[in-house]
Amino acid sequence: MSQVQLSSVSKRFNDTTAVDALSLRIEDGEFLILLGPSGCGKTTALRMVAGLESVSDGEISIDGEVVNDVPPRYRDIAMVFQSYALYPHLSVRKNVEFPLRQQKLSKAERDEKVNVALELLVLSELADRKPGQLSGGQRQRVALARALVRQPRLFLMDEPLSNLDAKLRLQMRADIVALQQRLKATILYVTHDQVEAMTMGHRIAVMNEGKLQQIGKPADLYNKPANTFVARFLGSPGMNIVAASLSGGSVLAGGAPIATTEHPDATAINIGIRAEDLVLSPDGLPCTVVLVEDLGSEVQIISDTQQGERVTVKCSPDSQRPVTGDTIYLRAKAEKIHYFDAITGERLYDLLPQDSAVAETVATNETSESA
Amino acid sequence: MSITTPDAPASPKKQRDSRLALPTKSDHVRGGSYKRRESALGLALVLPATIFFAVFSFYPFFKNFYEILYVPSININNPAKFVGLTQFWDTISSSSFLDSLRSTAIFVVCSVPLGVLGGIFLAVLAHQKLRGIAFFRTAFSSTIVSSAAVAGAVFGVLLNPADGFLPWLGIHFSPNILESPTLALPAVALISSWQFVGLSFIIMIAGMQSLPEEVLEAASMDGASSWTKTWRVTMPLLSPSIFFASVVGVIFSLQSLGVIDVTIGPYGAPYTHTNVLIYAIYNQFVQYNNPGSAACYAFVLFVITLIVTLVQFRLVEKRVHYGQ
Amino acid sequence: MASKHVRRARVNKVVRYAVLTVFAIIIVFPLYIVFLDAVLSNSQIATTPPTLFTFHPHWNNFAVAWRVGGVSHYLFNSILQTSIIVMAQLVTSILAAFAFAFLDFPFKRTLFVIMISTLMIPFEVTLVTNVQTVSSLHLFGSTVGLVIPFLATGTGIFLLRQAFMQIPKEMREAAVIDGYSNMQFLRRVAVPLARPGIAALAVFSFLGAWNQYLWPLILTDNNVSIRTLQIGIKSIGGGVDSANVQIAASAIAVFPLLVILIFFQKHLVRSLTAGAVK
C-alpha cells in the first residue's frame, strides 16, 4: 500500500509562509492533483513530500510511517520535474537506467526494467539518442520513463506538461492518465492549469496562499465550490461573482431582481453564476459590454457591472449580439446560483460534506478492488 | 504497480515488502546526522585547498608584515628586533625604491594599453562569420603560449643590434636598444604586451560572443554601419571585458619578471632603469639577501594590485555599460 | 544592379581576408621566427638581411639542445612538474568548487571569500616566506618543492564553481531522490557536465605551470637536475655561439603549448564567456 498523509504541514522561509497547515491524504492508487495559482506553495508542498525541503511544522507520513526526517533516497518515491532534469551527457537509455544504478540489481535485471520502461513510453527507437536530440514531448516521456523504471511507491510530478505546446500537452495528458490507470500508480501531481486538473485527477486539492481551499472530485469542486476563490479558479471562464442581496424570495443584483430564491432575506452576500447560466433579457442586472468574443461554437460577452465587477456571459452564436459599449441586462437560472458570504467568501447554504484530511471519495476508485 | 507485467493486476504487496525491507528504520539517516554528514563532507572537500592556501598564501602574506616590522639581530641567536615602520619608511623613501616605482609605471603604461587595445582590435577583426575564421582566431590567441624565456630568447634575436632585423630595417640604436637607459624598458614592455595580446584577444572575443545578438541585429536593422555598430554598440557592451582585460594586463605586467630577466638580466647596463618592483623584490631577496627590504617592496606591490582589482570590481559592479 | 552588389561583396570579402592575414602574420611572426631559427645555423641567424625561410633545415640544433644543452632533462622535469601541478589543481579545484556549489556547511561563505581573496595576493608577495617555508621543509631544490605552492588555485575554484552552478538544481535533486550520494553525483553528473570548464582550467593551469619562471629560477638554482625547460632556455644563453640552440630549446618548449592551443582555443574562449567575467 502507499498512502501519503500530510497533517497540518507548514513550511516557512524566513518571513514568508509558503505552505500553511496543509492537511491532505493521498490514497493508494490515487491520482491527486494539487492545483493553485503560481506562488501558492504547490511546489514547496511537493518538495516536502519528496524530502527535498524540510518540514517546518506538522507531519508527513508515507504508509503510516512519519518521514519528516527520512532523507529522500529512503522514501522510495520518484519525481518528474517541470524542466525534466534529464542528464544531457547521457543517452536516453542511460538516463532511464540512472535510478537503477543505485539498487542492487544485476545488469540483466536492469536492462530488462529499462527496456520495459522504454517500451511503455514508446522510446525504444530513441534509446541511443542524447536528450539534446529529442523534441520536448520526447524528453517529457524520457522523464516519465526514468520516474517509473524504479517502480516507486509514489510519483511526484511538478507541472510536467507546462513546457509543452498546447497540442502535445493534450496528447501527454491522455498518455499520463492511461499510464496511471495501467500501473495503478499513486500520483501527486502539481499544476496551475485548471483544465489539466479537471481532466486528469481523481481528486483535486485547490491551494491558495499556502492554504488548502477545497479538496474533492473535479465535478464536486466545479458544482459546489467551497468559496469564491475556488469558484473563480475553476472553469473557463471562472465563475462570475457579484454583490447581491436577497429580499422577499428574489435575488437582487445591481438593484434589479435577476432570479427567484428560496433562501431567507439577506444583505451583503455575494452570488456566483457561471457564464453559461446567465441569459440576456430585457431587464435584470445591467452591465456594459467590454468585448464580444466569437469562439465559433459560442459567443462570450465580457462586460462590467456598474460596480465594476467583471461578468462574462455565454450565448449561442445565432442570437442577437450586442456591441462594445452597449448596456445589456442579465438574469440567472435560479437553481444555478451559488451563494457566498461577502466578507469571508465562504459558501453558504448547500455545503458539501466536509472533506478535509480524510478522503471518502476515493473509496469508489477503481483502485479499491485491487487492494 | 508493476511495470514488468504492466497489464496483469500486479501484486503490489509482495513487491513493496521486498522494497520496504531496504530502508528499515535503522537505515534511515536521521535529519540531524544527515545534515552533519553534509557539513563534514563539505569541509573535507575544501580542506586540501584551504591547507595549501593557508601555508602558501596567507601565512606568507602575514609573515610579510613581520618581515617589515622586525629586523633580524646581528647576532643570529638573539630574537629579531621590532622596528615598527622604520624599515618600511626607509625603504620606500630610498631613491632606488622611487626609481623602481617609476620604472614600474613606465613598464605598465608601455605594455598594458597596447595589449588591451590590440586585443580589442583583433577581436573586432575576428568577430565575423567567415570560412576559416577559427584559424585566424587561433593565430591571434597564439601569443598566449609564449613564456618569458621563449619571448626573451626570440626577441633577443629580433632585437639583435649587430645583425638581422634592426640593421636590415635601417634602425640603429646607440647604445643598443636593450642596453639603453631610456629605451630598454619600453622595448621590454613591448615584448610583454605582445605576450599579453593573445590572452587579451581571448577575453575580448569571449566578451563579444556573450553579447546579446539581438542588440547587434537591432542595430543592423536600424541601418547602422558596421563602424557605428562597433563604436556605439559593441564597445560599450564590451566594457566589462575591457576592464577585466585591463586588470589582468596590469597584474600580468606587474609580475613580468621573467622577460626582463632573460632580455636584460640583473647586471644589464640600464639596471636601475629596469628594476621594476617585482624585479627589485627578486634582487633584494636573492642578490642582496635582504628579505626585510624585499618584504617592503612586496607590500607595495600588493597594495597596487589590490587597488587595481578593487577599482575593477567597483567599475563592474556599477555596471558601467551593462547589457541589462 | 544586383551583380554590382555581388561584386562589391566579393571584393569586400577579399579585403577582409587580406586584413586578417596581415595581422595574423604580425602576431605570429615572433613564433614563426622561433621555429625558423630553430633550424638555422648561427651564421644564418645573424645575417643582414635576416633569413626569412630556408630550404636546408639545420636539424642538428635540436640534437645539440637535446644532448649538450640538457633539454632532454629539462623537458622531463617540465613535464613532471606541470603534470603534478595540473592534476593537483584539478583535484583540489573540483572538490572545493563542488562543495561551494552544492553543499551546505559551516563557514561556507567565509571560506569562499578567503579562497577568492588569494587571487589578490600576487605570488611574488609570498615569495620570500615561501622560499623559507620550502627550505625549512627540506624541499628546496626538490621536485616537491618546485610544485608544492601551486597545488591549489583560487581562479580554478572560482571557474569550476561557476561551471557547477550552471547545472540545474533539479538534476541534483533527481539524483538525490534516486539515492545518489554527493560523491556519486560528483562523479557521474557534475564532473561530466562541467567538462568544458574543467578542460579550460586544465589548459590555463598547464600554460601557467609550463611557463613558470620566478619560482623555478630560485628553486633550481642549486640543483640543475630538477631544472625546468624555461630556466634551461635561460641558462643555455643567447650568445653568438648558442642562439640557435637556445631557440631550438624554445621551439621545444612552445610546441606542446601550440598543439594544446589549437585543440582547446574554443574551450578557453567559452570558459570566459558570460558568467566568468562578472
Ligand SMILES: Nc1ncnc2c1ncn2[C@@H]1O[C@H](COP(=O)(O)OP(=O)(O)O)[C@@H](O)[C@H]1O
Ligand atoms: N527556497 C525558498 N526560499 C524562500 N522563499 C521560497 C523558496 N521557495 C519558495 N519560496 C516562496 O514560497 C512561495 C511558494 O512557492 P512555490 O511552492 O514555488 O509556489 P508554486 O509552486 O505554487 O508556484 C512563493 O512565495 C515563493 O517565493
Ligand SMILES: [Mg+2]
Ligand atoms: Mg511551482
